[in-house]
Amino acid sequence: MEELFAAFHARPAATDDQVASAERALRITLPPDFIQSVKRRNGGEGLIGQTYVTLWDVSELGRMNRSFDPDVWAPGLLLFGTDGGNEGFGFDTRDPNLPIVQIPLVGMCWGEARPLGNTFNEFLENVRTGNLL
Template sequence: MNNLINGLELNSPTNMNLVLETESKLGAKFPNDYKEFIVQSNGAEGTVGNAYLQLWAIDELVELNEGYAVKEFADGLIIFGSDGGGTAYSFDTRYEKTTIVEVPFIGMDIDEITIRSDTFTGFLKYLASLSD
């Protein structure tokens, strides 16, 4: 994973209790590799390959998801970051295994998702594979 995140400016660490508390508040189960990453860096911003990535801090997820009215427009998704533009990166929690999906901020709708991975590492590999 270190090769995938070397273009990111990492935030300060947090603790697993905050991650688990956030999962509970949101009624979600985050991928294990995401939880491990967010404990080491509570959010990040920069490039993964040629793709731009903003990862929100775990303590902002509840408030930001409420602010974007995610439950109203795309119930079952939990946004955890973006491409810095019109695309939100989200956990799709509607099924037994959480997947990572893209959804547009404008016109956010559960029918507009694109599945990218079932792991955080796989998601980073997807971003790294994108070209200019």
């Protein structure tokens, strides 16, 4: 898994307190593989495979989601990053398994969402292999 992040400029690891605080603020239990990832690198940006990705600091998830307002445009979406352009990556909280979708940030709606994985690790593998739409 670490080789995925060779060209990724990561932030320092999140603490247990940061994760717990984010979960309380967001009123959600984040997926275990996502938590495991942020405890190694708490967001950052760069290439994963040939794809540019920005992953947000777990402490910033609430603020960043308020700025993109998915509750209005795609209720149940919890964004955690972007492709650095118009595509957002997030959890579909309408499903208790929290699958991951790619969704346009401009023109955001569930009808435009595309599945990217059932787990955070599957999402990372799809990013690495370029399986994005």
